[in-house]
Amino acid sequence: MPEVVCNTSPLQYLHQTGLLRLLPALYGRVLVPEAVANEIRVGLKAGVNLPDLAELDWLNDGFSVRRKGQILHEPYVSHQILQHLARVRIP
Numbered sequence: 156m157p158e159v160v161c162n163t164s165p166l167q168y169l170h171q172t173g174l175l176r177l178l179p180a181l182y183g184r185v186l187v188p189e190a191v192a193n194e195i196r197v198g199l200k201a202g203v204n205l206p207d208l209a210e211l212d213w214l215n216d217g218f219s220v221r222r223k224g225q226i227l228h229e230p231y232v233s234h235q236i237l238q239h240l241a242r243v244r245i246p
Contacts, residue, residue, distance in 0.1 A: 158184035163194050170206040179213035186215045 159182045166187070169175040178185050187208065198205045208214055 157182055158186060160186045160188065161191070162188075163191050163198075166191075166195065166208075167198075167203075167205055171204050175206055175211075184215060185213060 159178075161178065165178065166175070169177060192208055195205050195208055199207065
């Protein structure tokens with residue numbers, strides 16, 4: 156399964172619709188940059204309905220953006236994934 160880099164929007168909206176489980180089911184390894192993890196922590200403190208990243212055992216947050224001296228080029232999950240998921244049949 157591919158690994159993807161995820162921003163805040165898919166995490167927020169999939170969580171709010173009860174469909175967050177789709178990310179690891181579709182992508183296996185889900186990477187969240189530290190900036191996104193910080194944004195979610197701030198939102199949680201402000202009372203926004205967001206997932207608690209510490210409770211998601213399938214999530215790899217705060218990953219390094221460099222691997223063996225190379226810039227990490229990973230697929231990036233954003234609004235396109237939300238559009239795709241809107242067309243997926245959920246059992």
